[in-house]
Amino acid sequence: MQQDFSVETLPLKGAFRVRHKVFSDHRGMFKRLSCHQSLLDSGVDAQPRQVNASLTPKKGTIRGMHFQHEPATETKIVCAMSGSLFDVLIDLRPDSDTYLQWYGEQLSGESHSSLIVPPGFAHGFQTTSDNVLMMYLNSTDYAPDLESGIHPLDPSIAVAWPLPVTELSAKDSEHSFIDSTFNGISLGTFEGT
Numbered sequence: 001m002q003q004d005f006s007v008e009t010l011p012l013k014g015a016f017r018v019r020h021k022v023f024s025d026h027r028g029m030f031k032r033l034s035c036h037q038s039l040l041d042s043g044v045d046a047q048p049r050q051v052n053a054s055l056t057p058k059k060g061t062i063r064g065m066h067f068q069h070e071p072a073t074e075t076k077i078v079c080a081m082s083g084s085l086f087d088v089l090i091d092l093r094p095d096s097d098t099y100l101q102w103y104g105e106q107l108s109g110e111s112h113s114s115l116i117v118p119p120g121f122a123h124g125f126q127t128t129s130d131n132v133l134m135m136y137l138n139s140t141d142y143a144p145d146l147e148s149g150i151h152p153l154d155p156s157i158a159v160a161w162p163l164p165v166t167e168l169s170a171k172d173s174e175h176s177f178i179d180s181t182f183n184g185i186s187l188g189t190f191e192g193t
């Protein structure tokens with residue numbers, strides 16, 4: 001039986017794709033954006049503490065690559081509500097076999113799929129249509145003092161963005177490219193405390 005909210009593994013361990021079952025009728029569409037039990041069944045113990053949304057009018061815009069350091073690392077469910085985009089995760093877990101590797105896939109309001117970004121990852125996307133509405137279900141409170149990022153055009157990561165960049169925030173463009181001093185996101189310090 002197709003579940004209302006099915007969770008699939010991605011090539012970067014700990015990250016997942018969600019496929020949302022769509023209930024359509026003459027009035028339109030309904031879908032479940034998150035389901036704690038389905039997440040638990042897939043080993044994802046995260047509940048939304050904050051829900052955010054962004055609207056990006058211009059095709060080619062990049063938002064990202066963002067993350068938060070301990071103790072504010074977060075699990076983020078990234079949902080495309082309308083428009084289309086190329087969504088990207090970067091593994092910043094120093095002990096991971098896929099450290100500094102990235103994974104990306106197309107999301108759209110019509111694909112009815114979302115990505116689950118686990119702690120230790122940077123997240124961002126490039127719009128591939130105009131008027132992209134995104135919704136984020138974050139497991140942790142926003143912590144600006146613990147927020148950081150990776151420059152989306154960092155050659156050490158080499159994300160294959162599908163379009164030329166049209167818009168980038170000052171904050172995102174000011175990140176220095178990573179070098180040998182970069183240590184990723186430490187996840188061990190606060191476990192169990």
Ligand SMILES: Cc1cn([C@H]2C[C@H](O)[C@@H](COP(=O)(O)OP(=O)(O)O[C@H]3O[C@H](C)C(=O)[C@H](O)[C@H]3O)O2)c(=O)[nH]c1=O
Pocket residue numbers: 050052054063064066076123124125136142169171
């Ligand atoms: C995330 C966040 C931001 N803000 C404030 C901070 C800025 O003044 C303003 C815009 O934030 P930012 O420039 O970080 O927005 P985006 O560039 O769209 O970043 C978002 O999109 C990328 C792809 C992500 O993965 C992040 O989760 C999310 O930060 O909202 C808040 O007040 N609370 C919050 O929880």
